Amino acid sequence: PWLKHYLTPAEGGCAATGTTGAWHSLTGSSDGWRQVDFDLSAYAGKTVEVSIAYVTDPGSGGHGVLVDDASLVVGSTATGTEGFEASLGAWRASGPPAGSPAVLKDWTRTGELFRTYSAVTTEDTVLL
Known part of the structure; x- marks a missing residue:
């Protein structure tokens, strides 16, 4: 069902449609931050829900999606800006x-995105 x-x-x-209608999607590696915006003017005066979902399969897993600096801009004024720092x-x-099915991992706010490691290998040695 998910x-x-x-x-x-x-x-x-x-x-990119489902039981909730059409949605915007990003796929693959972005090679850095991507700034996106969506025109919600058709919903002026109405209550809307803006959702961010990470849909993957067990084979790709990855680090998920990273979100920063979300704002609702009305006219030219940003309102409800959230940087997620605090x-x-x-x-x-x-x-x-x-x-x-139940979600085993969910959204979380963190200061550390992920740890990276490196290794050097030869025919008979692995240096971590």
Whole structure:
């Protein structure tokens, strides 16, 4: 059920639509930060939910998605800006849609993104 929330099987892969409608997607490695914006003017005066989801399979796993400096811009004024340095602000981690498996890992705020390591190898030696 979780993937049906975001994906619809299509020719040669999946389409970026699901039970929640169409959504914007990024895929693959970004090689750094990507600034994105979405026009919500069609929803002016209405309540909307902006969600960030990381959908993957056990084979790729990766480090997930990193989010920083989220703002709602009305006219030319940024409101509700959250940098996530001290808290999640108005953002929250909600559970998966009904009928989906439990989420084993969820959104978290952290100062350390991930640790990297290196190694040097020869035919009979590994130096970590």
